[in-house]
Amino acid sequence: MSVSPPESPATGSGRNGGSVPARMTAVTARAYGNVDVLAIESLPTPDVTPGKLLVRVMASSANALDWRLLSGTPLMVRLIMGLRTPKRLIPGADVAGIVEAVGAGVSGFAVGDAIFGESAGGAFADYVVIDAAIVALLPAGVDFVAAGATPVAGLTALQALRTHAAIKVGDRVLINGAAGGVGTFAIQIARALGAGEITAVCSAENAEQSRRLGATRVIDYRGEDFIAAGGQYDVALDIRGNRTAAQIRSILAPGARYVAVSGPMTNRLLGPLPHLLRMKLGLARADASFHQFTAAATPEDLAYLAALLVSGELVPAIDRVVGLEDAAGAIAQIASGHGAGKVAVVPGDRPQQPPDAAA
Ligand SMILES: NC(=O)c1ccc[n+]([C@@H]2O[C@H](COP(=O)([O-])OP(=O)(O)OC[C@H]3O[C@@H](n4cnc5c(N)ncnc54)[C@H](OP(=O)(O)O)[C@@H]3O)[C@@H](O)[C@H]2O)c1
Known part of the structure; x- marks a missing residue:
């Protein structure tokens, strides 16, 4: 530089x-x-x-x-x-x-x-x-x-969980890509909003961070496949977007909400859009809803995050x-x-x- x-x-x-x-x-x-x-x-x-x-x-x-x-x-x-x-x-x-x-x-x-x-x-x-x-x-x-x-990561995690997934107390939540900016906010916000089990998918290097922030279970993506590990989730927050719709369907509980925060950047022109379209189509007939969004700053959501920062539920x-x-x-x-x-x-x-x- x-x-x-x-x-x-x-x-x-x-x-x-x-x-x-x-x-x-x-x-x-x-x-x-x-x-x-x-x-x-x-x-x-x-x-x-x-x-x-x-x-x-x-x-x-x-x-x-x-x-x-x-x-x-x-x-x-x-x-x-x-x-x-x-x-x-x-x-x-x-x-x-x-x-x-x-x-x-x-x-x-x-x-x-x-x-x-x-x-x-x-x-x-x-x-x-x-x-x-x-x-x-x-x-x-x-x-x-x-x-x-x-702001950016916190609003994304909040809107994914609260606005789109309409998370409920006791929901079993999966966060794929839990170690980065959005993921670390998502673990804490899921906890603050009353999630039951929170499963974080991240590398072994960041497993301790995920547990400290509130994950009840951590899956190291290099050592274990979270699809093969089974489990049924009410809310799946996909910050990574590295699975097919059929794979994701297999871990969604009836009535689950799948929220795509991102996807692979493999398409040089369109980035994650083709993947997101495939996910939407692939989940269309599932007993689950598909959500994809671009986070937007609102004073209300910022104030909500500020309250969590004040209470110490969000660090x-x-x-x-x-x-x-x-x-x-x-x-x-x-x-x-x-x-x-x-x-x-x-x-x-x-x-x-x-x-x-x-x-
Ligand atoms: N929809 C929206 O409005 C919106 C808003 C903000 C961000 N995003 C998107 O969300 C994505 C994440 O943003 P971010 O700020 O969280 O990025 P980030 O801080 O760079 O975090 C990325 C994380 O991905 C993890 N990761 C890498 N390979 C993985 C794998 N195979 N399985 C699971 N986790 C893996 C890494 O964890 P390890 O170090 O443990 O590997 C890393 O901490 C970006 O693609 C961004 O464009 C979307």
């Missing part, structure tokens, strides 16, 4: 108010490619605009989304995000930070508020502009690193905290397809420690 020399911050002005510096440090991606296309640059601090908030980023984290948008894969991503070069210059969707300026027409937020939410990108930087309609106030007692690691599993200069390593971990929990990304002058792991 190349680093250009920092420029001295000029005095701020304009719509952001006098205390915001005119320039900021940011991670940039000016081309599609591997993490080595990322650079650190000094850029003008974005101006707050109507309906938006300018937020001083205290913490963010890397998500699979950042890797997809950086690599421009599957290729259909480029139809929306820029055919030749990415329209999104600065990676980072997760945001936790402090409001520095409030755009025209925004109510409910004031300068100095601590907030968290999901931005359209730009959070691997000192400042980001974020839509005020999709953030929530961060309650006292929740640290910024925990909040900055939560993001943060593998490590890195600065902007190591953001490439955070995204590379996602690209590798393996790793434990989340990597938080924190701008340089705001070093913080990961929160205590869940008991």
Whole structure:
């Protein structure tokens, strides 16, 4: 990752108010490619605009989304995000930070508020502009690193389990792909929502993490096949998407809900879409429902996650905290397809420690 020399911050002005510096440090991606296309640059601090908030980023984290948008894969991503070069210059969707300026027409937020939410990108930087309609106030007692690691993965896990699977107390839950960002939130949220047995499929390296977060059973995918292991599940959360519909059907209890969070990226143009279509068709005649979705930030769901963070039922599993200069390593971990929990990304002058792991 190349680093250009920092420029001295000029005095701020304009719509952001006098205390915001005119320039900021940011991670940039000016081309599609591997993490080595990322650079650190000094850029003008974005101006707050109507309906938006300018937020001083205290913490963010890397998500699979950042890797997809950086690599421009599957290729259909480029139809929306820029055919030749990415329209999104600065990676980072997760945001936790402090409001520095409030755009025209925004109510409910004031300068100095601590907030968290999901931005359209730009959070691997000192400042980001974020839509005020999709953030929530961060309650006292929740640290910024925990909040900055939560939005994308936490919303995905929450909406998969609560909105789509309509999880019920006592449900037997399978989580395939339990060790990463979404999976570590899903185990804890399933527990908080009253799941009975929670079976986590992950590598042996991450088995202990899954148990600590609330899994009642762990299957090491290298040593045991969760289909062959049998079992009947009321809710199957498939974060990996590496099984056929016939295999999945064999482990679904009557009336089960199968939620496809992702699928294999084997189709260069369409990514997981052909697999998801096959799963939908393959489960059409089963006594089970098929759900596939793209998580969306809502203030209600963010507030729900905030309440779980406050109660301690949710403690993001943060593998490590890195600065902007190591953001490439955070995204590379996602690209590798393996790793434990989340990597938080924190701008340089705001070093913080990961929160205590869940008991
Ligand atoms: N639908 C949506 O709105 C939505 C939102 C967010 C994310 N997603 C998708 O969800 C997927 C996961 O995201 P994430 O943030 O959790 O990624 P992540 O943090 O990179 O986690 C991926 C995890 O997959 C595990 N894994 C690798 N091979 C496996 C296997 N054969 N069986 C079971 N687990 C395996 C790894 O665990 P080990 O290290 O133990 O191998 C790793 O921890 C991505 O494809 C992403 O695009 C979808």
